Amino acid sequence: MAGQAGFFDTDERPAWLSAAGDPLERLAKVVDFELFRPDLEAAVPRTDRSKGGRPP
Numbered sequence: 001m002a003g004q005a006g007f008f009d010t011d012e013r014p015a016w017l018s019a020a021g022d023p024l025e026r027l028a029k030v031v032d033f034e035l036f037r038p039d040l041e042a043a044v045p046r047t048d049r050s051k052g053g054r055p056p
Helices: 009-020 023-030 033-043
Strands: none
């Protein structure tokens, strides 16, 4: 096992990925992912989340 992630590892990892040249950031500059939103929402409809959860 590689070890357990520390408390601050989840905060520092995105900065480390950006500094290392995150390929997803480069891809996001080239591809407008919002163009896919209507197709994704039609293919994977979400349930109404207004009901449920902890009552006030």
